[in-house]
Amino acid sequence: MGSYTLLLIILSGIIALLLALFQYWYQSKKRSHTYRVLTFLRFITFFLILLLLINPKVEKETFYNEKPKLVIAADNSSSIEFLNQKNAVSGIIQAIKNNKDLNDKFDLEFFAFSDDVTLTDSLNYSGGQTNVSNAFKKLKDIYKSDIAPTILISDGNQTYGSDYEYESLKYNQPVFPVVVGDTTVHADIKLQQLNVNKYAFYKNKFPVEAILTYNGEKSIATSFKILNGNTTVWSENIEFNKTDNSRVINLTLPANQIGVFTYKALVEPLDNEKNTVNNHKEFAMEVVNEKSNIAIVSDFIHPDLGMLKKSIETNEQRTATIMDMNQFVSKISDFQMVILYQPNNRFRPVFEALNTIPLNKLIISGTRTDWNFLNSVSNAFQHDINSQIEDFQAISNTNYSEFILSDLDFQSFPPLRGKFGNLNFSVPFQTILFKQIGSITTEDVLLATMEQNTNRQAILLGEDLWRWRAQSFLNNDSFNQFDDFIGKLIQYLASKKRKERLNVEFESFYNGNTSVIISAQYFNKTYEFDNRENLIIEVTDDISGDKQSFPFVLKNNSYEVNLSNLKASDYSFKVTAVNSNISKSGKFKILAYNIEEQFLNANVSKLNSTAMNTNGKLYFPDTFSKLIDDLLNDTRFATIEKSTKNTVSLISWKYLLALIALCLASEWFIRKYNGLI
Template identity: 25%
Template sequence: MQSLTFEYPVWYLAVCALAGLGVALLLYFRADNPAPRALIWTMAVLRFLGYSLLAALLLSPLLRFVQTDREEPIVVLAQDVSESIGLETDTTAYTTQWTALRNELAESYEVVTYQFGSQVTQDGPLTFTDKQTNLDAVLTQISDVYGNQNLGAVILATDGIYNEGSNPAYREYGLQAPVYTIGLGDTTRRRDLRVSRVFHNRIAYLGDQFSIQIDLNARNASAEATTLTVTRLGEGGSRTVHTERIPIDQADFFTTREVVLDADRPGVQRYRIAVAPLAGEAVTANNQRDIFVDVLNARQKILILAAAPHPDVSALRQSLQTGRNNEVEIAYANRFTGRVQDYDLVVLHQLPSATQRITPILEVIQQAKLPVCFITGPAVPAPLLNAAQDLVTIGGGGTQVQGNDVSARLVTPFTAFTLSDEVSRFLPAFPPLTAAFDNFSAGPGANVLLRQRIGRVDTEYPLLVVGQDRGVRTGILLGTGLWQWRLYDYLDGGTHDRFDELVSQLTQYLTVQEDKRRFRVSLPENVFAENEPVRLDAELYNSSYELVNEPEARVVLTGPDDREYTYTFTRTTTAYTLNAGTLPVGNYRYRATTQMNGEELLSEGRFSVQAVEVERYTLEADHELLRRLSSRYGGEFLLPDQLGSLSDRLRESGGVKPLLFETVNTRSILNLWGVFALLLALFTGEWVLRRYTGGY
């Protein structure tokens, strides 16, 4: 549709016509014009039209036209492809119905198909094998993508069971279209016994115990009984570690059982929690669950080697033993016959001394790169201590010096490890220790945590120092009397927590070993779900410990039944990465290799893949949730046998129809080539006639 508009009043066109008429009359209707009458009239009309049109163009006329666009309605089909649908539905027949509905709707509308389970995909196959269901994710994506388009209807086919994401009943989606829900599955309350939930720690420490909390549900099974078993599954077979008989005394039965197990084997351990099925159970897949517990062999052997019995030795042992993974042994230098290299940390109390220089032990500590903590006092000769370490230098040169009472003064900032605010505030209040009456100075590699306060004078003498000494993490406490700190802590607060925290943090700092391997493989976690990809990252260092990735790196994964999977790492900027995809459930070993300058480098480890079976635990469809969604968005709740009539329902509703958009455009008539051609034709015609008559 087109129309002509002007920037000036329309009556200006009459002025333009009068101007054209005046020009024509003055030029052609003179008394001395000898041309034939018909020719004069023809040329006058051409002149009149040409000048009138030219004058009208000076009024800047605009051509206005309306453009109409048509947007077809969109119908979104969203199909739940989770495992619970496949367990309760004849998927072959249903897939045929769903495909027929999609094809029928595609004849009249623009159809978009989604499949959803743990993730939302578009135009995928109907496999019904997803391990989780996220209803909120698919509705959110439909709302985000099509909320501002001509969305005619949303058809959501599911059983209403969701085990991931938010409850759709309590979410508001920006859907301006009716939602038709197709209720799949079975809502019948059948006899069922299931392991509904299992709570457990994912990490335990070797030699400790860990607890498993098991929630059991039973329906329509009153006056029955079942047997709960916990079995450890491993490469060497299975072993039952717990058995318990559970009576069921109610129609709607629920109970929680706690099972305490021993972490007696390192590595990722797989346990199966199962209950014996009841007679007449329709589904037994939810009668068991598998869990994985990573048992860490993090136990540390600590040797307290003393010159003689002392209250400090007992205080240290009691504090260190509060760490569940610490194995503490006390020995005396004159009677010690063990192997120092078998320990993870050596605490030397009042050693080396004038009578017990322990030179062989110090040499073994240095050769084995064992962390060591010196606890000294006035009885430790300064030359021997200076020779044993480089973190602190004592000025005296004798073997016996006078003692001096010194309090602790906290140094801030301190970056080697952290202490709680309560411990930091309380340290200056601890009773004085007995230190040597001498000059002390910290070495360049020392990190000072506590300095000495003598009476009311704050000195720069170190009291507690840690650092890297000769390639070994070392700690030095330049005073004795720690037993008073532990006793005072209990007298003040009723616990030894503050003293134990100080000892624990110091011990953790000393026993942390730096990873010096040149080829390392790391995993984001030790236990993967069966529906998530297994990812491995690797780092390779040259002899200067610079990251490189020129050599090719490979890894072999060995899974259940000794089946091997061979992969090649992908290079990143300076390292390697691997996405091995999803793997079958079970325990795996990995063996990664590469070569650097002819040397083969190796990194080995373990991980596990656990089953995701949440779709099997609850099979009772929730059609009430679907009815609420349809009611809120003006749709209908339908059953699968009503799929054939859904297309007719959409047409009868009248809401699924195209949208027409009108766009008004204006264009100056001066830009039209036809106007120029008309003007050219008028003036050319007049010129030709005048030439013919001899007017030019």
């Protein structure tokens, strides 16, 4: 309340007193006790009315106690069950729940983590992978302004994600790991890693790289084999000792038949080896008989060129070659499609060659594009002639139906640069991305595809596409999603297949530690995406003969089904559009591999480093009672008294209105009783 408001309140009190005295003291010659009471009531009435007219602001402060949070993050991956630690983890959680002193001092909050983090105290130990670093990231966001010591119940074995030991350095809470799992070191030989491409080409050889590790004191001899069914296609004897405890084996295998083939890499186990699950891995290879060769044509160097080549060649079935116009014209018959980067008048021989040998093409324009030339050679579109340069951000078109768009956050991507103006089409087209200029979303094309008979082309109106790939990595810690988007665009342009009403997207084989996702698109008779159809997939296990049916779920402009709960086997499937009775069939294979069963011991050293990085301490199940005592006695985790201040307008105090009404009613009653009315 300011000094000016205080002066107004004092002045209101003086005015209210003068008015009351004038009415009941100055004008009346009586000086009885009744008049004194009436004067007081009239003064209160006038003062409160004037006070409400001034409406001063009053600060109201309330105090409360806030207990610190105690976060219990429990490993919910299948490795806990594999290491026979289910009872240990469940016992620790139950002991925390039942401890009255902990409940009195802390607000307990339970989380389960594997590949993701969920708020729950119910564990099923079914997580296919463990990402401890992701748990730290999400808990850090949740408790960034709280006191929240964290009990981490885990074996410390992480199967993917960034290094959680490093991530703990950025975690702003003390971490108290409770190590579950065997800490005794056993002799173990392990197939640590297997590197192999996904595709091979017919009558070529494909490389395989195997990394073997040995943990033990004695010198041992064993053998490494690769089996195709019951046939050994590669074998090598190897030796290890305490110091020479790793080996990298590089080999090549022939691809003499077309199709999908399953192999098993195996290192012979030691006598009495405790964990033999990590001695072998299955892998598959799809042998194909064709390879897409893509030309990237430009007459100047730009970062986009290298990015496009890198992104395209992440799929082993495609190669991309950067070249100038003359090189392309002389070798045009070697390519299945072409990317024309910022065409200008020097591209005239290229377009003349494309009139003779038509190839599907992607045109990328930018600040150096000659639109006068491009308009003159194009019969599909015309662009406004304008020298003004503009930045365009992208908004995806969820109704695009030519292929299934990747789930990319285009709005978070930096803008592309290009020449200002609209693109006008003279052929049927579909927009993939719209332009957003500043904060204004338009319906102008940024990226679109066109199709006439079997000829397909696309146009992108902006350069600096390399920034998008970099931003995608920042968003997802991987280039995969952006490369998948580019790959689908290239696959669409490189193909001459006619459009079908039901399209199904799937892999020939899936590794056992990855999600088995099948996507589909359904179009009505006018080839518009139809989100009202009911799609069902019937999956048959080719080995056991078991059949299961699953419904597809609508996701943006496609349908999707997750079959990750299927066991490793060979499967055939049939996708049916129920209402139109259209179906499509295929086959896929799920390889047997559980990454959570590759570990024999708990990772004590990494958990201990995590505790030290966060000013916590390491514990084991048999010292868990000591952890409870330390938490209860740690002065860092004290209850804090906090206060909140609320500024309230006096006119909001309803009891002042009630007091005014009471004063007026009392005054009227006294005057009526004494015959003054």
